[in-house]
Amino acid sequence: MTGPTIHDALTHAIDAYDRLALLAEDVEDEWTYVTDLSAAWRERLEAAGADGDRPAGAAGPAIDRAIDEIDRIVDPHRAIDWLSTFPQVVLVAIGERP
Amino acid sequence: MRFQDAAKDARAVVYAGIQADPLVARVAAALAEASPDQRVMARAVMTGETVDPDGWRAMFPTLFAAAPEGPTGAADLALSETLLACALEVADRGDEIRNQLRGAIVEAVTERLLAARVGAPSVRRERRILFDGVRAEIHPYDVTVERDGAGEAYDCKWGARGINADVLNQLDDARTHAADEDERLVVALVVFDAQLSCAVRLARQTAPTAGIGLVSLESLSSLAEAPGRAT
Numbered sequence: 115m116t117g118p119t120i121h122d123a124l125t126h127a128i129d130a131y132d133r134l135a136l137l138a139e140d141v142e143d144e145w146t147y148v149t150d151l152s153a154a155w156r157e158r159l160e161a162a163g164a165d166g167d168r169p170a171g172a173a174g175p176a177i178d179r180a181i182d183e184i185d186r187i188v189d190p191h192r193a194i195d196w197l198s199t200f201p202q203v204v205l206v207a208i209g210e211r212p
Numbered sequence: 213m214r215f216q217d218a219a220k221d222a223r224a225v226v227y228a229g230i231q232a233d234p235l236v237a238r239v240a241a242a243l244a245e246a247s248p249d250q251r252v253m254a255r256a257v258m259t260g261e262t263v264d265p266d267g268w269r270a271m272f273p274t275l276f277a278a279a280p281e282g283p284t285g286a287a288d289l290a291l292s293e294t295l296l297a298c299a300l301e302v303a304d305r306g307d308e309i310r311n312q313l314r315g316a317i318v319e320a321v322t323e324r325l326l327a328a329r330v331g332a333p334s335v336r337r338e339r340r341i342l343f344d345g346v347r348a349e350i351h352p353y354d355v356t357v358e359r360d361g362a363g364e365a366y367d368c369k370w371g372a373r374g375i376n377a378d379v380l381n382q383l384d385d386a387r388t389h390a391a392d393e394d395e396r397l398v399v400a401l402v403v404f405d406a407q408l409s410c411a412v413r414l415a416r417q418t419a420p421t422a423g424i425g426l427v428s429l430e431s432l433s434s435l436a437e438a439p440g441r442a443t
Contacts, residue, residue, distance in 0.1 A: 144373065151372075151412045158408065172273035179271040186261040195259045195371055198409040202252045202429075206274060212252045212406065212430065 120166030120208050123177045127204045128159055130181040131197075138197055140190035148194060155201040162210050176207040213363065213395040218338045218352035230312045231319070231337070235301055240320035242295045244328075247288070248430045249275060250295055255404060255429065257299035258314055268296055311370075318368040318404045319354045322427075325435035326357055326364070334359050341365060341397070343389040349382055355402075357439075363390065364398040364439050366427075372409040375401060380419035387423050400425030400440025407431065 135152035139145055170177075180203045187193050202212040218224060230236070243251060253272045260268070269276040275292040302313050319337065326335045338352045341363075357364035365386055367379050383399040390397035403410050407428035414421055425440030434440075 146416060147373065147413060150416065151409055154408055154412050172277070176271050176273050179267055180256075183256075183261060183267075183271070192259070192261075194373055198372060198406050199252070199256050199259055202406055203256050203271060206249045206252050206272060209274060212248055 118170045118174050120168055120170050120173060121163045122166075123170040123174045123208070124159055124163035124166055124204070126181060127177050127200075128156060130184055131156065131159065131200060134184050134187065134193050134196055134200065137187065137190050138193035141194060144194060148197065151194075151197050155197065159201055159204060162205060162208060166208075170208075173207040173209070177204055180204060180207070213390050213393050213397065214342050215336065215339045215356055215358050215363075216342055216348075218340050224338065227312070227316070230309075231316045233313065233316070235298060236313060236316045236320050239295075239298045239302060239317045240324050242291060242298060243317070243321045243432070244324045244436075245291060246295060248432075250288075250292055251404075251429050251432065253292065254295045254299045257296060258302045258310065258317075260303050263300050263304050265296055265300060268300075314370045314404075315368070318370055318402060321404075321432065322355045322366055322368050322402045322435060325432065326355065326366075328436040329438075330357050330359060341386050341390075343393060346389050349385070351382065353386075357398075361396060362398075362439075363395065364400070366400055366402050366440065369401060369403045370405070372403055372405040372413040375403065375410065375413045375417065377417060377419040380417060380421060380424060383424050384420040398425065398439040399423070400427055402427045402432070402435070402440070404429050404432070 138148045180200060184196050184200050187196060205212045243254060253275055257268055302310050323335050334357055336356045336358055339356045340348055340352045342348050353365040354368040355366040367383060387397055387399045407430050410426055410428050427435055427440050
């Protein structure tokens with residue numbers, strides 16, 4: 115039996131990222147920035163997972179921990195901060211350049 | 213073109229107290245030595261919701277795994293632990309205070325890295341730049357390098373969201389006025405955020421961006437090597 119792959123971990127990360135972006139959209143005067151920013155980072159994360167068939171290893175629990183962190187956020191302004199930070203945390207976890 | 217201390221108004225006095233917090237200097241010293249991955253960790257912790265160090269170690273296994281053999285691996289792990297500890301101290305302050313601390317930290321690490329290149333006496337904080345026949349800007353520049361024929365002015369931001377038309381116009385005006393006086397002035401934003409996020413923010417700006425450098429979280433160390441690069 116094989117464990118989760120990098121692709122699996124990134125799929126969970128992108129789902130969580132979409133929830134974060136939805137919260138950030140509550141800041142109405144930053145709506146355009148939020149949508150542009152989340153689209154750019156989503157594309158980056160999807161690209162990182164394109165050849166992600168290798169086992170996630172320690173990156174899996176690391177990404178789960180990062181998802182737990184952003185799922186705690188209730189302030190949309192804080193969510194905007196994390197729209198930039200979360201993808202970098204995920205990339206570091208899978209050994210990619212942030 | 214000449215540099216001048218900013219007026220000591222009430223905001224400046226309060227903010228000077230934040231800048232003088234020893235925690236700011238400790239975080240800045242660690243960040244100046246840190247790798248991009250360690251800086252991502254520090255940013256995450258200082259923006260985080262939780263202050264459990266083991267949780268953060270679990271989030272960054274590549275930084276906190278057992279140190280590879282040899283002095284470099286041990287030193288990297290020690291720096292990660294130092295950064296985590298002081299970033300948690302920042303995170304543990306109230307929201308308002310930590311927002312102020314984070315801004316002061318970006319300025320302090322900028323100052324430190326610039327000083328490594330040009331020497332501490334040439335690096336100044338909270339300075340205005342005056343040009344003949346031009347009304348002075350109200351807001352000072354966060355960090356300046358003041359050397360004959362090679363001035364530099366930096367505006368420091370915690371996040372890409374801090375990039376706005378006012379900041380860009382002020383930097384562009386300074387660069388333009390310096391050129392009018394046949395002076396060379398490098399102007400740049402230092403943003404403790406991802407380069408991609410800064411690029412997204414800048415793409416929507418209608419204010420001038422040409423000739424304004426951008427130093428992001430990933431390229432922070434370049435301040436110690438060369439003046440801020442143009443966007």
